[in-house]
Amino acid sequence: MRLRFTKMHGLGNDFVVIDGISQKIRLSADKVRALADRNFGIGCDQLLLVEVPTSPDVDFCYRIFNADGTEVENCGNGARCFARFVRDRRLTGKNVIRVQTASGVMVLTVDENDNVSVDMGVPVLEPAEIPFTADNRAVVYPLTVGDHDISVSAVSMGNPHAVYVVDDVDSAPVESLGPQIESHPRFPRRVNAGFMQVINSGAIKLRVYERGAGETLACGTGACAAVVAGRLRGILDDNVDVELPGGHLNIQWAGEGQPVIMIGPATSVFHGQVKI
Numbered sequence: 001m002r003l004r005f006t007k008m009h010g011l012g013n014d015f016v017v018i019d020g021i022s023q024k025i026r027l028s029a030d031k032v033r034a035l036a037d038r039n040f041g042i043g044c045d046q047l048l049l050v051e052v053p054t055s056p057d058v059d060f061c062y063r064i065f066n067a068d069g070t071e072v073e074n075c076g077n078g079a080r081c082f083a084r085f086v087r088d089r090r091l092t093g094k095n096v097i098r099v100q101t102a103s104g105v106m107v108l109t110v111d112e113n114d115n116v117s118v119d120m121g122v123p124v125l126e127p128a129e130i131p132f133t134a135d136n137r138a139v140v141y142p143l144t145v146g147d148h149d150i151s152v153s154a155v156s157m158g159n160p161h162a163v164y165v166v167d168d169v170d171s172a173p174v175e176s177l178g179p180q181i182e183s184h185p186r187f188p189r190r191v192n193a194g195f196m197q198v199i200n201s202g203a204i205k206l207r208v209y210e211r212g213a214g215e216t217l218a219c220g221t222g223a224c225a226a227v228v229a230g231r232l233r234g235i236l237d238d239n240v241d242v243e244l245p246g247g248h249l250n251i252q253w254a255g256e257g258q259p260v261i262m263i264g265p266a267t268s269v270f271h272g273q274v275k276i
């Protein structure tokens with residue numbers, strides 16, 4: 001079968017986006033891995049599959065697969081690219097789009113200067129729901145990673161995140177600690193590992209070693225989780241510029257019980273067809 005796709009990225013976090021409405025496709029983990037492979041396939045961090053809604057109060061359903069083939073609950077950069085995709089492909093004329101993901105419904109707004117604003121939902125902080133093994137909920141948890149004793153915050157944006165505050169992201173041990181945090185046994189569904197440097201109460205620098213993809217140039221849910229962690233620690237304001245290796249996101253969080261708002265770009269690179 002020949003499959004039409006669009007290659008897109010959100011600040012360099014790149015995606016293969018597939019219209020699963022006009023094309024009938026069943027995606028196995030092997031097929032996802034083959035399409036995501038940067039040498040033998042198209043290459044991407046995640047594959048996004050756009051599908052018809054499963055309930056009348058949403059416009060679309062969209063499914064997210066990491067490059068390792070695992071299906072996951074949420075993807076912030078992917079949500080912005082999804083919104084750009086369905087508008088560009090004229091699958092909707094709406095500026096405000098409601099989309100169902102595995103972790104719930106998100107509301108996406110395409111604004112006049114081509115940015116996309118995403119209501120990422122209310123962050124989840126109860127350990128059992130992240131999921132993260134801990135006796136009680138805390139702002140910071142001690143975590144032994146190999147022969148390192150570190151402290152992390154644990155936050156779910158629908159998908160699990162560990163946030164580790166470092167003095168300097170450029171020299172942070174992302175390559176060595178990232179994989180060990182990702183597969184730490186206290187995160188039974190593995191975890192995205194964020195390394196956050198606080199510049200001031202309104203600005204951070206962030207690198208993320210993503211679950212199922214490795215270090216990416218940007219991570220939208222990771223940016224949200226980092227700002228939540230910083231606010232809970234009392235070191236960040238409610239409106240933060242997040243500088244990632246691929247560019248900047250604006251993250252806003254009014255506090256516990258409130259949704260996190262993410263604003264940033266979405267870029268379409270090329271359209272193609274691939275035999276699978």
Ligand SMILES: N[C@H](CCC[C@H](N)C(=O)O)C(=O)O
Pocket residue numbers: 013045046064066072073074075076077078159160192210211212213216218219220221222
């Ligand atoms: N690796 C993530 C999914 C993609 C998230 C990231 N690309 C984003 O922009 O939020 C996970 O396994 O939960």
